[in-house]
Amino acid sequence: MYAKVKLLLIYFLTIFILPGYSQVALQTPEQFLGYKLGARFTRHSDLVRYLEYLSREAPTRLQLQTYGTTYEGRPLYLAAIAAPENITRLEEIRQNNLKRIGLLSGQPTANQPAIVWLSYNVHGNEAVSSEAVLQVLYDLLNPTNERTQTWLKNTVVLIDPSVNPDGRERYVQWYNQVANAVPNANPWAREHQEPWPGGRFNHYLFDLNRDLAWQTQQESQQRIALYNQWMPQLHADFHEMSGEATYYFSPAAKPFHEDITPWQREFQQIIGENNRKYFDQNNWLYFTRETYDLFYPSYGDTWPTFNGAIAMTYEQGGSGRAGLAFARTDGDTLTLSERIAHHYTASLATIETVAQRKDKVLQEFDKYYQRNRTNPPGPYKTYVLKTKNQEAKIKDLTTYLDRQQIKYGYVTGNATQRAFNYTTGKHESVKIEPNDLVISMYQPKSTLIKVLFEPYAKLEDSLTYDVTAWALPYAYGLQAYALAGKINQTKAKPQALSRTVTKPAIPQPYAYLARWNSLSDVQFLSALLRQNIKIRYSEKAFATDGETYAPGTLIITRAGNEAMGETFDTIVKAEAEKAGVQVTPTPTGFVSTGVDFGSGSVRYLRKPKVAVLAGPGVSAPGFGEVWHFFEQQIKYPVTVLDAQYFDRVPLSNFDVLVLPGGNYPDILTEKVLNQVRDWVAAGGKLIALESATNFLAGKRGFALTHKSTSDSSNVSKNPYALLKPYGNSERSAISDAVLGGVYRVSLDNTHPLAFGYGDTYFALMQDVNNFGFMKEGWNVGVLKKDIYTSGFVGARARKKLQDTLVLGHQTLGRGQVVYMADNPLFRAFWHNSKLLFGNAVFLVGN
Known part of the structure; x- marks a missing residue:
């Protein structure tokens, strides 16, 4: 095993270096850190020290920029690497790129290199990528590496070495504390059992790889602001997956979003071919065209794609469970050194592919933006959003549009036009009035606009692994229309929409x-x-x-x-x-x-004292969404209670208790649930979200129940229904799935839980809620028949979601229980439902 590791270390130090390489003054990662890469996990502070060292020692080839900080105060860096003749004109190159695509006025100068952006460690416990990047940085800056120096004549390489330092440091600190002196590859060893909440997420336990389009998190906002100043032609995101898996590179799996261009698809193939060449040379196992699709617009490979880049995900087997050495079921031991070698190789192979095709890459990038400005995609060329009595929501939306570099204006006169009405889901005659917000598709970011506003995203294959509906009018709860033609507008903000x-x-x-x-x-x-x-x-x-x-x-x-x-x-x-x-x-x-x-x-x-439950058994992202809502969105004090000592908490100290989604049988045992029930009856308010509602359903004292269902009659009528091909298991299961479908929820807006809404609101459903209407209490939000709007919902799931409770409220003694079967705070981007949660906390029961 150790001989194998040694050979790998030699390999990834020399694979891209021509014979005749000799040691130079610039220290290698091993020389600087004092240990071989792969021997241990590098702390974020040491990663920063090496970056700063390289910046001092190689100023003619590297510009290091701090572009922000994390919630925990760690710096976020971008390293810009270029040939000496280009590093001196880096700002000119950046501006030239924006001028070429219409995001900056003026005429570009000649001799433009391609821009490659590589992102590492967006998931903190996928920690190998920030190890591999140390060697990537060194080899790009090493002047004796003739191969990389040749590539840099045609490219500027932008490297974000650690997108999620908070999550990474949470993982590395834990691992270094519990690891054996000699790595124990047994999967049951403590060093392979990462505790809650894990290092995957950022401080507020958000998945930053799902946040590129929505930019709800501080790290994402700072990073995308810088990305929009560069607009690279290629973006690669480096990840890890199960320790039993091999390695994944492009081309991606279906479904591809329909607005991914033929060139973007073709270059995915070209990138894959170059990676395959190096992986085949070393007999490394890999797979392509499976699992990782290009549909949901908020990934590190899809959001850049809809901004014109060729973008891809790289996935190395390992992740947080793998540690330094992991015994797999095939009898092999996966080491950190192997994982580093694979990501290192893919990184340089990607740069090489772009450098060798620089002119074609730039040409196609320019064509992408030329088409956006003159012949935008899709049937709709203008989007109009009503502003009257919606000024605050419009303010939130325009703030979001500004982050995306999407231009907008305001309607100058009255008009009646035929348009798609998002509220009714029909094409009909609509009235457009002065001061309505208008977004024209004739602008550089038109493909991104089309994707973000499309009422129905065309899904070529139902086997996708994330949300399938996200239209901004539904997300922001705004009345909106999509028009086939243009409409007169002004850029000046009307006085009626100014802060008053x-x-x-x-x-x-x-x-x-x-x-x-x-x-x-x-x-x-x-x-x-x-x-x-x-x-x-x-x-x-x-x-x-x-x-x-x-x-x-x-x-x-x-x-x-x-x-x-x-x-x-x-x-x-x-x-x-x-x-x-x-x-x-x-x-x-x-x-x-x-x-x-x-x-x-x-x-x-009343000014409520609010608590939220966290810890093992509670959904980490679900808790994080509640935590972030209180601390960052409304800045209201909240006490976090850990599930491990919850049975000892004197609940009388609190007025409101929020239960995020999670697995509650081991947390709310019969004894503890009785304590919670007594607290509610004495005047407390319990707010249950997602699967927490499922846990409470049918329990003594709680009015929520499941609908009675039985498939036995179908089986008795057709016993052959049980004979299902194993090969169709995924597609059979998808019939019961809800992949982020948008549903019209019927509301009782006379109830405080629905104050501020009309008689309906659009919910992003994440799961099959199978609750009957409550006999005792108020059925505030329900799904009736034929109220599906967009996104993928399986046939059986769609049937179950008919006549189902989504929002409910009951009085229990002197207290209240609020049931929110769907997650109103999902990823913090579905703004339309945040008021519901605010109602639950502050209004219900007062």
Whole structure:
């Protein structure tokens, strides 16, 4: 085994180096770190030290940039590597590239190299890639390596050596603590049993490889801002998979999204052929065209693809379980050194492929953007989104569009046109009004626009492994239309959409009124509660001063806040401005219709003490989404309770307990569940999400139940139905699956859980909810028949989802239980449902 490792180390140090190589002053990773690559995992701080060393010692070939920091304060780096004659004109090259594709005005100069961006360690416990990149960096910077120096004449190589330092360091610190002095390859050894939550995710336990399109995380926002300043022709993402697997490189599996061009598909083949050449030379096992498809737009291979790049994923067998040595079932032992060799080889093979075809790569990239500007893809050439009474949602959307470099304007006049109506799902005559947001497809990012706005993403094969629907109008809860033609627009932002504070001006109003229909309103409420402002909300609609206000409207009265004096008005106005919401002052508590502000239907809003459960058994991403919502999105204090000591927690210290999805039998044992039930009955509020609702269904005291189902009658009528080909197992199982389908949920918007919505909202369903309507309690959100909208939902799953409860609320003693069978905080990008969760936390039960 050790002889094999030694040969591998020699191999990956010499495979791309011509004979005659001699040692130079630049230190190798081994010389700098004091150990051979593969002998241990490198700490992030040591990775940073080597980057900084290379930057000092090779300034004529490397520019190192810190482009941001993680949530835990670790630096994020980009290393730009080029030939000396290009490193001095790096900024010119960057700007030239943007000018060529229409993202920057002006005429480009000649002699443009291709730009290659390589990303490593987006999943923290897929730790081999940040080991391999150390050798990649060295060989690209080594002036005696004639082969790499030749490539750099045609390419600028941008390297992000660790996309997710927080996750990586979580894994490396754990592994270095528990590993044996001599690596133990037995899969049952502690060093192969990574504890919850694992190192895959970032600080808030988000999967950064699912966040490129949505950019909800700090790391993604900073990284994509820099990516958009470069717009590389190729992007490669380096990953790991099961320790039993071999190695995966392109071409990708089906389904391919229909907007991936013939050239992008062809170059996937070319890249694969070059990788295959080196892997075959070394008798390394690999596979292609399986598992890893190019459909969901938020991966490290798909989002760059829809931005014109040729992009691919590389997957090495191993991942967090493999450690330094892992005994596989085939009798072989997979070592970290082998894994490094494979990723190292794929990295250089990728650069080589682009360098040898630089002119063709640039030519096709320019054609991609020329087509985008003059002949954009798809049947729709304009998207219009209604803005009236949706100003906060529009603000959130335009902030997102700005991050994507998507241009937009505003409608200048009235028009009636035939269009696709996202709300009804039909082509019909629609009314377009001044100030509506308009997005024209005639711009550089039109392919990305088409993908993000498409009502139905064409799925050529149902065997995909992620979300299949994501249209932004549904995600943001906006009324929108897709038009086949153009429409007049202006770039100037209308005054009506600007942040407004108080109209009309009243020196010391009786109360301030704030409508309730967006995440911004939840953020505003949170800010006021944190500063101990007393707030009420109306359970019924009312009208005053000629304006109508829907249930859920916040009523911030001077009564109860008198002790604050003028500070009261200052805080309300300042926080409204910060959140981008309008507050309207009123001189009286009397209304023209509806309930006056002293009515029993105007409820006082308590400042709840919130806890969320985490730890083994709880879904790590599910918990992270709740944690991130409170800490980063609405900045409201939340206490994290660990499942390992939850049975000892005095729940009376909290008003609200959130149960993310997870596997609860070992957490909420009968004894502990009784404690939770008693706490609810005494006045607590329990919010159950996803599979936590499934766990509670049918339990004593909980009103939620499963629908009665039986397939026995079908079997007795047709016993041959049990005879299924094994080869069709995946396709048979997909019939029961929901791959991120969009459904129209019917709402009872008289209930506080649905305040701020109409009688429906579009939900991104992730699983088959098979709950019956509750006999005791309120069925606030339900799926009726024929309410599927888009995305893949299997035939049997679609049937089960008919007449199913999605959102429910029951009173239990003096407390409340809220059931949210779908995840309203999924990946933090489905903005339309965040208000629902805010309602559950702050409004229900007050």
